[in-house]
Amino acid sequence: MAALIVLLAIGRVICxxxxxxxxERGHHQTMAIVALNxxxxxxxxxxxxALVWSLTMVVRVQGDRGTVPLTGQSYFGPPQLLGADHQSERSPERRLELLAKIDPPKKHRN
Known part of the structure; x- marks a missing residue:
């Protein structure tokens, strides 16, 4: 009986x-990965x-207050680095600004 309980516990951890x-990686899509899992x-x-997704690259940007996940979410809540005004980090304008730092727009040739 004890062996069965141990096997069930090991199976749950593997799942x-x-x-x-x-x-553990601080993935920017942690909540979605947990839901899928x-x-x-x-x-x-x-x-x-879910395993492959959890192993994909974690998107982070260097902002005024340190390195944060692009979505403004870390683990199960806002990053500790952002402070009280973290809502301004989630505005569409701020996200576009942060995206431009990662992948600047390419100039078109005429």
Missing amino acids: LVPSIVAV IFTGWTFIGWVA
Whole structure:
């Protein structure tokens, strides 16, 4: 009976590996990865998709207050680096400004 409980516990941890990886890496899509893992992780395809997604590149930008995830979200809430006025970091204008720092617009040749 004890062996069965241990096997079930190990199985549960293995099922949650994609979520654990996303949280530990500070992935900018952690909540979506956790949701995918919870709702489709019981299927092999859903589990692999969540694992691959959790291992993709984490998008971060260097802002005035340090390096933060592009979405303004880290783990399960706003980053500690942003402070009280973190809502201004989520405005569409600010996101476009941050995106321009990552991938500046290319100039067209005439």
